[in-house]
Amino acid sequence: MVEITNRVARLRRTLLIIILVTLPCYLLGTIVLFVARSASSQLTMTPTNSILVITATQVPTSTNPPPTGYPTPTATATATATPTFTVTFTVTPTHTHTPTDLPTYTFTATDLPTDTPTLPPTIAPTVAPTLEPTLPPTDTLAP
Template sequence: MFNRDSKRERTRTVLAIIILATLPCYCLGILMLGSTRSTREPTLTPTLTGTETPLPATGTVTPTLFLSPTPTETVTPTPTFTSSPTPTEFMTPTRTPTATFTATIPPTETTAPPPTETPNLEPSATEQTSESPG
């Protein structure tokens, strides 16, 4: 019982440390989201425009080019979140127990031979020879 409680307490402590360690990252992300401009301003892009100025005396036309700032809206694409389909839970079919007939063989009576007496053999005296070194 004590071992399970100490493991649970250790797990809680580790998870609390992880949560506290990631809080600055969340705060920084919220600050960065809040600091972006909420309105988009169009960017001015210079455009070449040709004009003709007629000269009355000579009758020649001299084209003059000059740059005029024309506002052109530039939109920066931002990533959008597309949700993925939720997986459907699938229940695997389980086998249903069914009764099956099993043939049971009745026990047969066997005859065992009657117990017999085992003869006792007495050990015989043996000669012991000793060899002397030498």
């Protein structure tokens, strides 16, 4: 019986610790929700997008040469470049069928093969080798 009460007391203590540890998480979540609601009720100004186009053009100026011994009353015009944009439309070529000449057969005359006379094979007589008698070896004495 004492063992069962110890188990129950230990289980109660564990559950109480789990509840006490998770309470701050619940409270923090509630605070975050209230802050988010109050922040969403305030209107925020949204910037508008506008396009500002600035074009700069250069004014033609005259350039005077450096002074020399003799005065020159002429002015030199300076060319200025002004960019212009033009749209050029191009036509995309289409595939067209071009007829091509096909190879044709050319007939050429050829000679027919003729019989070539050949000699029949002949049998040549062969000479059979003849055996010559030889003397048996003899003993020789050395001096």
